[in-house]
Amino acid sequence: MSCLIEANQLSKVFKDKESTVFKKKEIIAVDNVSLTINRGESVGIVGESGCGKSMLGKMLVGLTLPTKGSVNYDGKIISRLPFNEIKKLRSKLQPIFQDADSTLNPKLTVKKLLEEPFVINKISKGDANQRIDELLSYVNLGKELYGRYPHEISGGQRQRLGLARALSLNPDFIVADEPAASLDSSVQAQILQLLNRMKLNSGLGLVYVSHNLKIVSMMTEKVNVMYLGSFVETGDTKDVFENPMHPYTKMLIGSVLTIDGDKRKLGKAKVFGEPPDPKNRASGCTFHPRCDCCSQICKEERPILKKVGNKNRFVACHNM
Amino acid sequence: MGKNLKVGAIMISILAVIVFIGPLIAPYDPYQVNMSVKLQGVSASHIMGTDQLGRDLFSRLIYATGTSVKISLIVVIVSMIIGFVFGSIAAFIGGAVDEFLMRIIDVFMAFPTKIFTIAIAGILGASAINITIALIITSWASYARMVRGCVLTAKELPFIDASIALGANRGYTIIRHVLPSVFQPLSTFAFQRIAHTMMAIVGLSFIGLGVQPPTPELGAMINESKNFMTTAPHLFIFPGLLISYVVFSFNILDDSLRDYWDPRIKSELVL
Numbered sequence: 049m050s051c052l053i054e055a056n057q058l059s060k061v062f063k064d065k066e067s068t069v070f071k072k073k074e075i076i077a078v079d080n081v082s083l084t085i086n087r088g089e090s091v092g093i094v095g096e097s098g099c100g101k102s103m104l105g106k107m108l109v110g111l112t113l114p115t116k117g118s119v120n121y122d123g124k125i126i127s128r129l130p131f132n133e134i135k136k137l138r139s140k141l142q143p144i145f146q147d148a149d150s151t152l153n154p155k156l157t158v159k160k161l162l163e164e165p166f167v168i169n170k171i172s173k174g175d176a177n178q179r180i181d182e183l184l185s186y187v188n189l190g191k192e193l194y195g196r197y198p199h200e201i202s203g204g205q206r207q208r209l210g211l212a213r214a215l216s217l218n219p220d221f222i223v224a225d226e227p228a229a230s231l232d233s234s235v236q237a238q239i240l241q242l243l244n245r246m247k248l249n250s251g252l253g254l255v256y257v258s259h260n261l262k263i264v265s266m267m268t269e270k271v272n273v274m275y276l277g278s279f280v281e282t283g284d285t286k287d288v289f290e291n292p293m294h295p296y297t298k299m300l301i302g303s304v305l306t307i308d309g310d311k312r313k314l315g316k317a318k319v320f321g322e323p324p325d326p327k328n329r330a331s332g333c334t335f336h337p338r339c340d341c342c343s344q345i346c347k348e349e350r351p352i353l354k355k356v357g358n359k360n361r362f363v364a365c366h367n368m
Numbered sequence: 369m370g371k372n373l374k375v376g377a378i379m380i381s382i383l384a385v386i387v388f389i390g391p392l393i394a395p396y397d398p399y400q401v402n403m404s405v406k407l408q409g410v411s412a413s414h415i416m417g418t419d420q421l422g423r424d425l426f427s428r429l430i431y432a433t434g435t436s437v438k439i440s441l442i443v444v445i446v447s448m449i450i451g452f453v454f455g456s457i458a459a460f461i462g463g464a465v466d467e468f469l470m471r472i473i474d475v476f477m478a479f480p481t482k483i484f485t486i487a488i489a490g491i492l493g494a495s496a497i498n499i500t501i502a503l504i505i506t507s508w509a510s511y512a513r514m515v516r517g518c519v520l521t522a523k524e525l526p527f528i529d530a531s532i533a534l535g536a537n538r539g540y541t542i543i544r545h546v547l548p549s550v551f552q553p554l555s556t557f558a559f560q561r562i563a564h565t566m567m568a569i570v571g572l573s574f575i576g577l578g579v580q581p582p583t584p585e586l587g588a589m590i591n592e593s594k595n596f597m598t599t600a601p602h603l604f605i606f607p608g609l610l611i612s613y614v615v616f617s618f619n620i621l622d623d624s625l626r627d628y629w630d631p632r633i634k635s636e637l638v639l
Contacts, residue, residue, distance in 0.1 A: 111533055131537075138535040151530035153545055164544075165534045213534065 052253040053108060053141075053221055055083040058117035060103050064327060075326050077103045079277035080117070085221065088247055090254035092264035092285060094300065095274035096323045102146060104274070105223040105257045109141040110134050121221070139169060139217035146225040146257075148210040152198040158209060159194040165216040183212040186242055188235075204231045211239060215246070221253040228263060240267055261304050265289045270360075273297045276324050276334045279353060283361035293356060293363045295339045333366065341367050373628055376621030383617055387434045396424035398431045398584050407600045417602045419592065425606060432584035433610055439496060439579075440565040443503045448558050450504070451511025456550075458512070459519035460542075470516070476509035481568060489577040496585075499578040503565060514557055515550060522549040552629045559622035563615045570611055586611050 058081045064073035078100040085091050085108075093101050106112040108119060110126045119127045121141065126134055145151040152161055162183070166176035184191065187208040193201055201209070207227075214222060224243065228236040244267065246252045258264050264271060264285070271288050273281040273296065281294040292298045321338030324330070330337050336346040345366050353362040395415075402422035409417045416425040458469040481503070488502035522528070523546060531541050572578035573587030581588050586607045593603030 109533065111529055135535055135537055138533060141533075143530075143533050145526065145530060147526065150526040153527045153531075155548055164531065168531070168534050168536045168540060210530075213530070217534065 051084055052087045052089075052121070053083075053085040054120040055081065055108060056118050056120070057082055058104065058107055058114045058119065060100070060107060060112065061115045073327065076277050076329070077326065078107065078114070081274075081277075081279055082117075083108075083272065083279075085253045085255060087220075087251040087253055089270070090244075090247055090256060090268045092256045092258065092268035092271040093274055094258060094261060094264050094271060096300075097259065098323060098326070099274045100277040100326075101257045101259075101274055102225050105143065105225050105255060108255060109143045109221070109223050110138070111143060139165075140220040142214040142217070142219040142222050144211055144214045144222060144224040144227045146229065148206040149198065149203070151210055152206060154198055156197075157194065158196050158198070158201065161198070161209060162212060162216070165213055169217065179216060180212075183216055186215065187212045188238060204235050207231055208235070208239065211242075218250070219252065221255075223255045223257060225257045226260070227256070227258075228260070229258075236263075243267075261289075261301065273300065276326060276329065278334075279362075279364065280335065281361075281363045282353065284359065287359055287361060293361070293368065294365050295341055295367075296335050299338075333364075343367070370624050370627060372620055373624035376617060376624050379613070379617030380621050383433070383437065383614060386430055387437050390430035390434065394424075394427040394430045396427040398423060398428040399582055400424075407596060409600070409602060416606050417600070419589075419603055420596060420600075425602065428584040428589065429586075429606055429610060432586045432589055432607065433614065435496070435579060435583060435585045436566055436569055436573075436587070436611075437614065439500055439503075439569050440562050443500055443507065443565045443569075444558050444562050447504050447508035447561075448511050448554065450508040451513075452515050452554065454508070454512040455515025455517075456519050459516045459523065466516075469512075473509045473512050476505065477513070479506050481506045482572070485568075485572055486577060489572075494577045494580055496579045496583065499569060499572055503568060507561065507565070511554070511557070511561075515554060518550040518553050519546060522546045525549070552626075556622055556626040556629070559618060559625060563618040563622070566611075566615055566618070 058078055059076070060078040062075040062077060064075050081104060083091070083104075093104060095101050103112065107114050107127070110119065110121075114127050117127070118125045121137060124133075124137070126137060126141075129137075156164070162180050163176060166173075166179070171179075189205060189208055189212065193205065193209075198206055198209075207229075208231075211227065222243070227243070228239055231239060240263065243252075243254060247254050254267075256264055256268055268285045271283065271285045272279045273288070273294065275296050281288060281292070281297045288297065289301060292301050324334065324338075330347075332348045333339070333342075333346040333351050336342045339346065343366070349366070351364045351366050353364045354368065355361065356363045356368050400423060402418075404422060405414070405418050406420055406422040407418065408414055408422075411417070414424050414426065416429065419425055419428070454469055454473065458466040458473075484506050485499060485502040488498055488505075492498045492501075525545070528541050528545050531545060536544075569578055569585075570587035570590075573585045574591045576588075576591065579585035579588050581592060589607045590604050593600070593607070596603055
């Protein structure tokens with residue numbers, strides 16, 4: 049397995065609108081995150097809403113430039129290339145967007161939307177049509193939709209249309225931001241199986257950005273748990289889900305509802321506290337106001353990811 | 369097509385016939401004075417009667433509509449172009465350039481149309497060209513502001529990102545995605561402004577600041593007719609009706625086109 053995407057100490061900082069000349073306020077969306085994705089590997093990023101998952105995903109495919117740090121693809125640092133150079137690599141790095149509705153131009157028909165990737169990359173009509181037929185059968189959409197506008201098809205169909213567009217250029221790497229959020233279970237399974245097949249057959253690297261832990265635990269080999277812009281726990285998916293170490297991971301996994309109601313996996317870890325405000329970060333460990341095993345050092349010193357055990361497991365907590 | 373669109377299209381077509389083909393079928397020369405038939409009512413030889421100088425009202429109305437409509441079209445098209453260029457430059461470049469251009473626009477927005485036109489007429493003299501210039505100066509800024517707003521919104525839409533992710537360059541996203549999203553609100557706005565501009569021209573000509581007699585113009589004609597209001601009411605009734613007709617037809621077309629161009633509403637219209 050060779051390394052496909054390597055992210056080194058990525059940070060993304062936004063200037064807060066309330067900041068003035070005298071008082072600079074910043075919103076740290078992503079804070080010093082490193083990550084590698086190999087060919088044919090799928091990696092999950094989980095965390096609460098607003099913790100910077102989507103921003104991280106956007107940086108990995110080069111849609112947003114990081115404030116600090118770099119993203120390497122195929123030996124090239126894409127985060128430092130000029131626009132024209134990144135453009136050539138774009139077809140290989142594809143995002144699947146969270147909100148399929150707004151990523152489809154409402155004024156274009158389904159046919160035009162499907163053709164767009166080929167028009168942009170100047171691929172001949174004949175090749176394009178052949179590929180479109182293939183894609184439509186992949187994502188299980190019919191040609192009868194051709195003349196319709198995005199608002200005239202169902203949410204699931206829109207999501208699959210977005211997926212077809214992302215797959216159309218045979219990418220090497222896909223960041224799937226909530227790929228199955230608006231789909232019902234049967235279609236969800238189809239889409240996920242399709243992505244899985246592509247991963248196995250063509251060595252696609254996949255990143256699942258999701259708060260749906262079920263999907264992440266099923267689909268990924270490695271998982272990164274994100275809290276307020278940085279990773280608090282990383283490791284093999286099976287390992288992390290069976291034996292979460294960081295208190296936040298415990299809380300997150302404990303919060304998953306099971307079908308028989310009361311028997312939550314780790315019933316003891318209760319969810320409490322509010323999702324954090326990135327403008328007012330807590331000192332020391334950013335999680336300490338919500339942590340039930342918080343001690344003095346947690347309030348003062350920021351923990352870094354440390355290797356725990358002999359497996360490929362890193363946790364950022366003082367209490368390990 | 370919606371019902372309104374049909375009505376609007378028919379009304380505008382009739383107007384276009386009056387403006388462009390009308391001069392060919394006008395029975396008399398609009399400037400031809402014939403004192404022997406002055407202030408006549410509706411008759412077979414003069415289907416809308418004659419004015420105080422014996423000129424055929426029907427022929428004059430045909431030419432007058434042409435004058436008013438042509439001036440308002442010129443004003444709207446020129447201000448649309450200026451506004452489009454300014455607005456899109458401001459939105460695309462942004463930063464200090466945007467800030468600078470917007471302040472210029474603010475200055476122009478602050479001009480009161482009527483007073484400014486009076487000033488222009490006072491300085492350069494009242495004429496069709498000067499009223500055109502004055503109206504362009506006072507109206508282009510609102511187009512620029514609108515275009516800037518539309519471009520700024522369109523630029524940030526997620527489907528632009530999606531397009532960039534597929535390898536598109538900026539030029540492609542601008543032509544394919546940004547400009548079409550600007551074009552529709554801009555043209556609706558322009559259509560709406562045609563009626564407004566038309567009213568402004570007619571109003572200014574009525575108070576003597578716009579098109580000067582003997583050139584036939586609807587507002588100027590109503591002004592000339594005011595002395596004969598009781599004895600020859602057809603002199604202001606016909607131009608008045610024509611003004612209402614023109615304004616109404618542009619308004620109804622503007623309204624229905626807005627619906628027609630939006631695919632989301634289009635499907636709900638009875639086609």
